[in-house]
Amino acid sequence: MIEFVKSIVKLIAEGNAFMILNLCLGVFSLSVIAERFFVVFFRLRISDKDFLEAVEKQLTAGNMEKAVKLTQLAPNAPLSKVVKSALGAVRYGPEAVTSAIDEALLEVAPIIKKRIEMLWSLANVATLVGLIGTISGLISAFKGISAADPETKSKLLTLGISEAMNNTAFGLLIAVTCILAHMVLSTATKKIGDGAEHGGVRLENILGRLRTQQNLREKAGAPAPAAPSPPPPK
Numbered sequence: 178m179i180e181f182v183k184s185i186v187k188l189i190a191e192g193n194a195f196m197i198l199n200l201c202l203g204v205f206s207l208s209v210i211a212e213r214f215f216v217v218f219f220r221l222r223i224s225d226k227d228f229l230e231a232v233e234k235q236l237t238a239g240n241m242e243k244a245v246k247l248t249q250l251a252p253n254a255p256l257s258k259v260v261k262s263a264l265g266a267v268r269y270g271p272e273a274v275t276s277a278i279d280e281a282l283l284e285v286a287p288i289i290k291k292r293i294e295m296l297w298s299l300a301n302v303a304t305l306v307g308l309i310g311t312i313s314g315l316i317s318a319f320k321g322i323s324a325a326d327p328e329t330k331s332k333l334l335t336l337g338i339s340e341a342m343n344n345t346a347f348g349l350l351i352a353v354t355c356i357l358a359h360m361v362l363s364t365a366t367k368k369i370g371d372g373a374e375h376g377g378v379r380l381e382n383i384l385g386r387l388r389t390q391q392n393l394r395e396k397a398g399a400p401a402p403a404a405p406s407p408p409p410p411k
Contacts, residue, residue: 195310196344199303203351206299209292210358217365221289223254225372232260233383241267255285255373263380274384278377285373289366293359300355307348314341 228247235244241264248261259281266277318337322330 195306195313196347199306199310199344199347199351202299202303202306203347203354206296206303206351206355209295209299210355210362213292213296213358213362216291217289217362217369220253221255221369223251223256225256225376228254228256228260229376229379232380236383236387255282255289255369256376258285259373259377260380263377263384267384271381271385271388274381278381282373282377286370289370293362293366296355296359296362300352300359303348303351303355305348307344307346307351310344310348311341314338314344 228251231247232244235241235247245261245264248257248264251257259278262277262281263274266273314337318334318341322333322337
């Protein structure tokens with residue numbers, strides 16, 4: 178690890194102004210990656226199966242308020258927001274529940290994907306800046322050797338090519354890092370989004386089943402303790 182850091186420092190030291198620009202891009206890219214990893218893998222993550230089973234258990238027992246409180250345990254999770262929105266619309270009927278789920282899914286989608294597509298753009302920009310630095314280094318090298326004496330031409334050419342290649346290497350290093358992070362984060366956010374959609378459908382099925390059971394009990398003249406009552410309006 179220490180050798181890797183030393184090699185990066187050497188690349189920067191032997192580069193030009195475009196290397197400094199890429200360094201700024203690299204720092205910014207790493208900050209975006211770190212923030213997105215924290216949000217995606219910690220703030221937005223929730224055990225979909227356990228959460229939905231807990232909600233279903235409370236709804237089956239007729240404890241709508243407790244089911245709503247479960248969503249407050251993970252307020253940032255997209256699935257939790259979808260479930261909370263759906264439960265808040267139960268009093269208005271099945272169509273309102275479906276509309277609430279669709280609206281919540283549209284609301285959480287940008288939150289899940291926030292700043293992830295930016296990584297792909299940063300990878301492209303870093304590559305292009307590295308390429309410009311490479312061309313700049315080669316131009317400087319050939320200008321230097323054209324006016325130098327024969328003894329120093331070889332040294333100047335070597336330094337110029339080294340500067341050019343260092344720009345290319347550093348730009349590609351940033352680009353590869355951004356692309357790998359984009360791949361990992363895209364996979365994780367897709368899983369979170371799919372989980373929220375699946376959870377919304379499953380919740381609709383749970384509410385529909387409980388509603389059917391309640392109607393059957395009412396037709397049979399039996400009490401319906403298992404029917405979830407809607408939470409009081411705020």
